[in-house]
Amino acid sequence: MSADLLSIGKSGLFTAKKSMETTSHNISNANTEGFSRQEVRTKTGITLNEGPYVMGTGVDIQSIKRGHDELVEKKLNNSISAHNFNEERSTQLGHIEEIFNEVNSEGMNKVLNRFFNTFRELSNRPEDETVRGLVRENAKIVVSDFHRIQKDIDQTRNGINKKITLIVDDINHIAKNISKLNREIAANEVGGGEANDLRDQRDGALRQLAEHFPVQAYYDEQNRFVVNVEGMGTLVTGDLEQQLMVGNRVAAEDSNDQKPHLEIYFKSRPGEAISSRFRNGTLGALLSSRNNDLQAVEDQLNELAHGLANATNAIHRRGYANREVPIDQTTGTPMPGLANGPVTGIDFFKPPTGLKRAAEYLQLSDAINEDVNNIATGLEANAPGDNRVAIAISRLQHEKVLGGGTTTFEEHYLKTVGNVGMQMAKAKIDTEQSGGILAQAQSIKERISGVSLDEESANMIKYQNAYEASAKVIKASDEMFKAVLGLMS
Amino acid sequence: MTRVSENSSIHAIKHSVGKSKSKVEDLQIRGSTMKRIAKPSDDPIGNVDLLQIRSQNIDAQQYLRNVSFAQTSLSFTENVLEEMTDILTKAKELAIGQASDIYNPEVRQSVAKEIHQLRMQALSLANKRNGNRYIFAGQKLLTKPFDSEGKYMGDKNKIHIEINKDVFIPVNVTGAELFFDKEARPSSKLTLPDDPAKLPNPQLEDPVALNRTPASVAPAAEVTNVRSSIFDELSSLENALITNNPDVVQNLLEQLDRSIDRVIAYRTQVGALSNNINNAENNIEKQKLLNEEFKTKVEDADVTELFSNLQKEQNILKATYQASGTLMNQQLMDFLR
Numbered sequence: 168m169s170a171d172l173l174s175i176g177k178s179g180l181f182t183a184k185k186s187m188e189t190t191s192h193n194i195s196n197a198n199t200e201g202f203s204r205q206e207v208r209t210k211t212g213i214t215l216n217e218g219p220y221v222m223g224t225g226v227d228i229q230s231i232k233r234g235h236d237e238l239v240e241k242k243l244n245n246s247i248s249a250h251n252f253n254e255e256r257s258t259q260l261g262h263i264e265e266i267f268n269e270v271n272s273e274g275m276n277k278v279l280n281r282f283f284n285t286f287r288e289l290s291n292r293p294e295d296e297t298v299r300g301l302v303r304e305n306a307k308i309v310v311s312d313f314h315r316i317q318k319d320i321d322q323t324r325n326g327i328n329k330k331i332t333l334i335v336d337d338i339n340h341i342a343k344n345i346s347k348l349n350r351e352i353a354a355n356e357v358g359g360g361e362a363n364d365l366r367d368q369r370d371g372a373l374r375q376l377a378e379h380f381p382v383q384a385y386y387d388e389q390n391r392f393v394v395n396v397e398g399m400g401t402l403v404t405g406d407l408e409q410q411l412m413v414g415n416r417v418a419a420e421d422s423n424d425q426k427p428h429l430e431i432y433f434k435s436r437p438g439e440a441i442s443s444r445f446r447n448g449t450l451g452a453l454l455s456s457r458n459n460d461l462q463a464v465e466d467q468l469n470e471l472a473h474g475l476a477n478a479t480n481a482i483h484r485r486g487y488a489n490r491e492v493p494i495d496q497t498t499g500t501p502m503p504g505l506a507n508g509p510v511t512g513i514d515f516f517k518p519p520t521g522l523k524r525a526a527e528y529l530q531l532s533d534a535i536n537e538d539v540n541n542i543a544t545g546l547e548a549n550a551p552g553d554n555r556v557a558i559a560i561s562r563l564q565h566e567k568v569l570g571g572g573t574t575t576f577e578e579h580y581l582k583t584v585g586n587v588g589m590q591m592a593k594a595k596i597d598t599e600q601s602g603g604i605l606a607q608a609q610s611i612k613e614r615i616s617g618v619s620l621d622e623e624s625a626n627m628i629k630y631q632n633a634y635e636a637s638a639k640v641i642k643a644s645d646e647m648f649k650a651v652l653g654l655m656s
Numbered sequence: 657m658t659r660v661s662e663n664s665s666i667h668a669i670k671h672s673v674g675k676s677k678s679k680v681e682d683l684q685i686r687g688s689t690m691k692r693i694a695k696p697s698d699d700p701i702g703n704v705d706l707l708q709i710r711s712q713n714i715d716a717q718q719y720l721r722n723v724s725f726a727q728t729s730l731s732f733t734e735n736v737l738e739e740m741t742d743i744l745t746k747a748k749e750l751a752i753g754q755a756s757d758i759y760n761p762e763v764r765q766s767v768a769k770e771i772h773q774l775r776m777q778a779l780s781l782a783n784k785r786n787g788n789r790y791i792f793a794g795q796k797l798l799t800k801p802f803d804s805e806g807k808y809m810g811d812k813n814k815i816h817i818e819i820n821k822d823v824f825i826p827v828n829v830t831g832a833e834l835f836f837d838k839e840a841r842p843s844s845k846l847t848l849p850d851d852p853a854k855l856p857n858p859q860l861e862d863p864v865a866l867n868r869t870p871a872s873v874a875p876a877a878e879v880t881n882v883r884s885s886i887f888d889e890l891s892s893l894e895n896a897l898i899t900n901n902p903d904v905v906q907n908l909l910e911q912l913d914r915s916i917d918r919v920i921a922y923r924t925q926v927g928a929l930s931n932n933i934n935n936a937e938n939n940i941e942k943q944k945l946l947n948e949e950f951k952t953k954v955e956d957a958d959v960t961e962l963f964s965n966l967q968k969e970q971n972i973l974k975a976t977y978q979a980s981g982t983l984m985n986q987q988l989m990d991f992l993r
Contacts, residue, residue: 565821
């Protein structure tokens with residue numbers, strides 16, 4: 168009888184001690200990133216049938232559980248992906264925005280405006296060589312501003328590509344880590360129970376992955392832990408992982424467009440780029456900023472350069488250079504071809520070869536570079552006061568030349584700037600919102616998994632008392648045993 | 657009961673402090689620059705408006721330069737035309753005196769000399785330069801328009817200046833229309849609109865209508881040669897006086913009258929164009945003022961609003977600090993001793 172009592176007391180003492188250990192594990196890991204609080208679950212010991220009674224035999228430890236909720240974890244991962252997408256997009260749009268920020272400095276709008284206004288000045292004094300020089304200088308500034316913007320765009324693109332490469336390395340690293348953890352967890356859980364701390368580590372690794380793209384993780388029917396890249400296949404299955412890689416692709420249709428296009432592939436399937444399938448997380452943001460926002464800005468810039476060069480040339484070619492043109496006396500028409508320079512049909516800008524890379528290739532024509540007198544101002548030969556070509560070029564400023572005759576150069580440029588600003592403003596609001604959602608999701612997760620020192624302090628007292636009481640039980644059983652022994656003596 | 661853990665409350669605190677602080681920081685930047693917009697995304701539409709206004713201001717400055725250029729050209733022409741009127745009036749007065757038979761040939765000889773002088777003066781006026789531009793040479797403004805015979809070497813083209821967006825104004829009178837009789841009345845191009853406040857409609861005579869065929873030189877010379885010019889009239893007068901032929905003098909009076917009328921008409925109209933230019937200038941200045949006002953509204957921060965917002969956000973931040981402080985500094989442990 169006292170043997171029973173002793174073992175019941177012992178089970179209480181042992182359970183209280185284990186609980187106390189768990190509590191101290193919790194307290195010491197209160198600030199460990201990704202740690203979930205653990206809790207000792209107990210159950211009553213096996214019951215014994217003693218004739219008319221059914222007796223309890225003490226307490227057993229059932230399991231040590233961690234505070235964890237699968238659904239909350241999923242939600243947290245989703246909001247991490249969403250927030251990282253918005254944050255990275257804000258960063259990249261911020262770069263693009265800076266290219267077009269002329270609030271406190273000079274930008275394309277002012278430069279273009281000046282270009283047209285110097286032609287207006289030239290229309291006052293077409294015979295004045297100084298003004299011609301001014302026209303050429305301002306045109307050079309236009310050209311160099313196009314080049315500046317193009318260079319900034321290229322730099323932003325290179326920055327994005329570099330970042331993508333680094334992230335892909337990071338993903339491979341994390342995937343390797345997860346497959347290793349899977350192996351360890353499987354080994355640890357052979358005897359039943361859960362490897363709480365290792366699982367915490369794996370959840371942390373998943374959260375790191377979720378920063379880059381939306382993850383899906385589950386146990387398949389063979390009880391292997393699977394990590395999916397949403398919409399494109401598995402990254403980790405049990406203790407096997409697939410590696411990603413980056414590579415340059417040059418599209419066949421733009422072989423003269425030599426800009427490499429960085430794409431992401433599975434190492435096992437190098438023929439099939441999967442970049443476009445990343446829709447969220449930092450990778451999604453980088454790819455969409457590069458393929459949509461930056462590309463749109465570049466296309467618009469090229470359209471502007473292309474339109475400007477062509478429209479200016481079309482008018483300029485009809486004018487006559489500022490030099491003596493011989494007149495055919497029989498027909499009364501000017502004669503072309505002179506030893507001392509071209510007469511008419513002169514290009515102002517080098518004619519663009521195509522819409523692609525028009526901004527990068529924009530240059531003044533050789534004729535204009537060589538001699539300012541090749542700037543044509545008049546529609547008639549030998550009429551230095553004729554300013555009609557200069558006026559016509561200056562009036563291009565307000566003419567709807569681009570977009571099939573729907574927008575002026577300025578409207579076109581301002582549309583681009585307005586768009587960038589609008590996208591950026593929206594991204595800022597999105598970031599603030601997703602930041603709020605993420606904070607909430609983190610807070611919910613921490614409520615479930617986080618350590619509360621208050622709770623642990625209370626538990627500590629509880630388990631201490633339980634330990635003392637169990638010790639008392641052992642002591643009482645000892646005294647009872649002694650009392651029986653005393654009868655015998 | 658919602659469970660609260662150390663980390664959940666720390667997350668909450670971090671989030672609310674961070675949010676509040678970034679708002680204060682944003683307002684502080686605005687407060688230090690006193691500008692509403694530092695980046696396009698601060699106000700995408702306002703930023704576009706701002707850039708548009710800046711362009712308009714640069715345009716306006718250039719248009720003002722064009723205005724003053726047109727103004728100078730026209731006043732210069734007006735002065736020359738005034739002198740020209742004086743010369744012709746004097747010639748006419750002399751001619752009236754000599755149209756009768758009262759004077760003897762000797763007197764007529766000396767008057768003829770005087771007329772010769774007047775013709776020389778008229779010729780030098782016709783070859784007058786503003787800077788290096790011959791004002792009556794049409795667009796061939798670097799070529800001397802009249803030789804000593806009075807033959808016209810310029811062209812018949814007007815020079816137009818854009819004095820405000822889409823508003824063109826001719827700034828020259830060509831020798832062909834001023835000095836030659838066939839175009840006794842000023843061409844329709846210079847006819848004033850009914851409403852003096854309105855400038856000539858550019859649509860009617862768009863100077864940049866690029867399909868204008870270049871005027872060939874030979875036919876133009878032919879046409880102007882058959883017309884009698886002011887110089888021809890003065891030469892005829894001189895000859896008539898030398899040959900002592902009062903009848904021819906009498907006949908020339910009518911022609912001289914027409915020439916004087918023509919010069920005066922051009923002078924009046926050049927003067928009227930100057931007025932119109934002044935109007936255009938006023939319009940540009942007015943537009944500039946309006947733009948400035950709008951620009952201030954878009955660009956500059958509203959001081960009262962800004963600082964009351966800053967105050968508000970600072971108070972919120974302070975409250976967040978206080979609330980966080982009470983949450984973070986107390987634990988059950990404190991009460992278990």
